Amino acid sequence: MTTIERYAAPKSLDEALGILQQGEVTILAGGTDLMPQTRAGRIAFKPTLMNIRDVAGLSGVVLDGDALRIGALTTITEVLDDPLVKEFVPVLAEACDHFASDQIRNAGTIGGNINNASPAGDTLVPLIVLDAEVELASKPNGSVTTRCMPLAEYFTGPGRTRRAAGELLTAVRIPLPKPGHVARFYKFGTRPALDISTISIGIAGVMRDGALSDTRVAFGAVAPTPVRAKQTEAALEGRRLDQSTIEAAANAARDEVNPIDDVRATAWYRKELIHNMTKRMLDHVAQA
Amino acid sequence: MSLKHDIEFALNGVRKRVAVDVTMTALDMLRDVVGLTGTKYGCGEGECGACTIRVDGQTVNACLMFAVACDGHDIVTIEGLAADPKADALREAFVEHGAVQCGFCTPGMVVQAAHILETNPNADAATIKRGLEGNLCRCTGYKKIVDAVESACCGGR
Numbered sequence: 001m002t003t004i005e006r007y008a009a010p011k012s013l014d015e016a017l018g019i020l021q022q023g024e025v026t027i028l029a030g031g032t033d034l035m036p037q038t039r040a041g042r043i044a045f046k047p048t049l050m051n052i053r054d055v056a057g058l059s060g061v062v063l064d065g066d067a068l069r070i071g072a073l074t075t076i077t078e079v080l081d082d083p084l085v086k087e088f089v090p091v092l093a094e095a096c097d098h099f100a101s102d103q104i105r106n107a108g109t110i111g112g113n114i115n116n117a118s119p120a121g122d123t124l125v126p127l128i129v130l131d132a133e134v135e136l137a138s139k140p141n142g143s144v145t146t147r148c149m150p151l152a153e154y155f156t157g158p159g160r161t162r163r164a165a166g167e168l169l170t171a172v173r174i175p176l177p178k179p180g181h182v183a184r185f186y187k188f189g190t191r192p193a194l195d196i197s198t199i200s201i202g203i204a205g206v207m208r209d210g211a212l213s214d215t216r217v218a219f220g221a222v223a224p225t226p227v228r229a230k231q232t233e234a235a236l237e238g239r240r241l242d243q244s245t246i247e248a249a250a251n252a253a254r255d256e257v258n259p260i261d262d263v264r265a266t267a268w269y270r271k272e273l274i275h276n277m278t279k280r281m282l283d284h285v286a287q288a
Numbered sequence: 289m290s291l292k293h294d295i296e297f298a299l300n301g302v303r304k305r306v307a308v309d310v311t312m313t314a315l316d317m318l319r320d321v322v323g324l325t326g327t328k329y330g331c332g333e334g335e336c337g338a339c340t341i342r343v344d345g346q347t348v349n350a351c352l353m354f355a356v357a358c359d360g361h362d363i364v365t366i367e368g369l370a371a372d373p374k375a376d377a378l379r380e381a382f383v384e385h386g387a388v389q390c391g392f393c394t395p396g397m398v399v400q401a402a403h404i405l406e407t408n409p410n411a412d413a414a415t416i417k418r419g420l421e422g423n424l425c426r427c428t429g430y431k432k433i434v435d436a437v438e439s440a441c442c443g444g445r
Contacts, residue, residue: 101422106346193421
């Protein structure tokens with residue numbers, strides 16, 4: 001049963017934030033997650049359905065100071081094809097290339113992939129290891145205010161985030177990588193297209209004198225949210241990236257994840273994948 | 289009673305105005321409200337591509353799109369491509385190569401293939417295969433479809 005009382009398709013951010021301020025709103029962007037999830041009864045519509053697809057100024061990639069700013073309505077195809085993304089954060093383009101199918105990449109938005117908050121969301125793990133922040137706008141008392149939050153802290157559970165009811169995710173900001181920065185992404189699935197990750201791994205850091213610093217490791221599909229792997233990071237940080245460091249990090253990775261059994265894999269298999277693929281990715285970083 | 293909303297959009301180049309339930313899919317709107325049944329319902333969750341249409345030139349799964357989101361946009365379906373001389377070579381290539389068996393995936397395949405060739409007129413077999421990843425065919429084993437699209441490249445070569 002749908003209980004939608006109002007449909008709104010604002011054309012400006014100001015108008016959209018005003019509608020969000022007035023009551024409970026379901027936000028529609030690309031629709032590729034919202035449509036199947038509402039049909040399956042996993043998400044119930046709120047009294048207002050707000051289609052933000054035609055809000056001006058929320059899509060596109062720009063350099064903004066020392067960060068890359070990707071508008072929330074930028075489609076996965078647009079991220080994949082963007083020259084700034086390819087130049088500064090190719091690992092994100094790589095993740096977008098593994099994302100669903102052309103039809104879904106053309107409709108789905110990066111803001112939607114973030115707010116759908118799936119533990120297996122394809123862009124989330126690379127964005128976390130790139131230290132991305134989400135930009136949230138609201139209009140609590142007549143004027144627009146914005147706050148930023150590290151993406152690694154944004155997720156609270158499957159489909160749940162720290163976004164307040166009156167807030168709209170307007171962009172994701174990625175600090176420009178430092179010289180020597182390396183970033184890798186791996187997604188395991190049974191076919192390249194249209195597969196939900198069994199696990200995914202992101203590894204990033206600054207490689208200097210054979211050691212990683214500012215190390216970031218994140219895993220997808222092994223917990224209720226995408227997760228930073230702090231113990232794996234600690235096993236790598238500042239240490240010479242040799243076989244014993246790599247083995248210690250891969251072991252730490254297997255020990256710190258706590259996945260579940262589901263249709264895609266058993267918990268045991270996921271832990272083995274995390275160990276083996278973390279090791280392989282670190283071998284590649286060491287050999288590069 | 290579910291909420292209805294009036295939308296107006298270009299459908300295969302012709303202005304269309306309809307009232308739709310706000311939770312209706314673009315696919316149901318095309319098939320049941322407008323009466324264009326060339327676009328097929330396969331899986332209903334974006335896996336099979338039988339419902340592929342073009343919105344502002346980009347291909348999308350009509351089963352994942354809200355009909356209300358068509359408002360103000362330019363929609364092209366297989367019926368639009370059937371009337372488009374630019375798609376003649378592609379249609380004929382599907383026939384010549386035996387790329388149509390039961391035919392259920394064909395409208396989605398042709399719409400997606402037209403998009404691939406428009407985006408990349410010199411697409412090779414690998415590019416075509418990647419572009420068709422979101423379209424399932426249970427009959428042909430894909431080879432004849434990929435051959436057909438490849439032969440339609442640059443209007444046949």
